Amino acid sequence: MTSTANRSATSGAQTSVAAELLAAHDAQVRATVAARMPLTWTSHPDGRVLRVTTTHRAFVFSDGLAGASDEEVEGYVRRARDFFAERNEAVEWKYYSNDHPRLRGLLEEAGFAPEDEESVVVGRVRDVLDAGRVPEGITIRPVSDRPDLDRIAAMESEVWSQDWSWLADDLADRVAGSPDDIAVLVAEADGAVVAAAWLVVMPGTRFGGLWGGSTLARWRGRGIYRALIAERARIAQAKGLEFLQVDASEDSRPILERLGMFKVATTTPYVWTPQAS
Structure with missing residues (x-):
């Protein structure tokens, strides 16, 4: 096998491992937030979205919203913003790169501003x-x-x-x-x-x-x-x-x-x- 083929095989194997680890992360970590919150956190569920109030900063978590319509995603974003607007409280929506393709744009349209991107490493x-x-x-x-x-x-x-x-x-x-x-x-x-x-x-x-x-x-x-x-x-x-x-x-x-x-x-x-x- 040539060095180019070796590199290609290695890259393919790494991609496969990364995909496997991402699937495990999404199924286990992202899907279980509500069941493992600290005692001082309070959940406010909205379908596939979980709004959370804490003693420091409020959060919004989702399951990624795969398969949802653009209108459904827009509704989740709008309701989250309005919920915290009524409380006069800042909130962080935790966005992932493999989330619904329209989610990032809809967040920005609703007035959410991005902070520094981080890498999810598993x-x-x-x-x-x-x-x-x-x-x-x-x-x-x-x-x-x-x-x-x-x-x-x-x-x-x-x-x-x-x-x-x-x-x-x-x-x-x-x-x-x-x-x-x-x-x-x-x-x-x-x-x-x-x-x-x-x-x-x-x-x-x-x-x-x-x-x-x-x-x-x-x-x-x-x-x-x-x-x-x-x-x-x-x-x-x-x-x-x-x-x-x-x-x-x-x-x-x-x-x-x-x-x-x-x-x-x-x-x-x-x-x-x-x-x-």
Whole structure:
């Protein structure tokens, strides 16, 4: 077989794996949001669309709306916007690249504005168990007490140059509501939090979400991110999970792909705000 044929065969196999992982993600992750929400989230169903209010930002999730007519999709979008307009509340519609072909345009027509696109990256737990070793001088440990969660929120606030104090409440609610379904890890150097990440188990599925993964700028490039992936993969394996999923930035996506995970789609937050209207 020629090198060109080899590359073609490899590409075809990768495409097949990515399609299989996307199908598993859509069937398990996207289809089970209502059954695995934190205690502080409240659902407001509308057929194939789920509107959710939280203590931080409201969300809209859908099943992708495949097969729906343009008029049906427009109705879902309009009703979601009007629902949150009556509440004078901003809302994020979580849009995926494999959703109904008219959905993106209808969201924009309704006043939803796109934020930064992320890659939906999925892989098997077994493939990232050895993603990276803990760097010298770094300690990784699980945490659940409120002081540690506040320290994580402070670190995230520094990373993103925004007030992320709400994150401590969100993590505390998840730990209190379903402690077996979340594992929060901090990476410390000389007792200071330099990175944090958490594994969120999705009940009723074989998936775990790799959330967080932020590192202070001066500590990047040392392998902390990969070490946190490996540690969460080992926790996921102990819990009997098969897949891991990440909504990855362009900083993280290449690392994850090198570790054997696959970009299966993109996701874009479409945000409507009362001020924008």
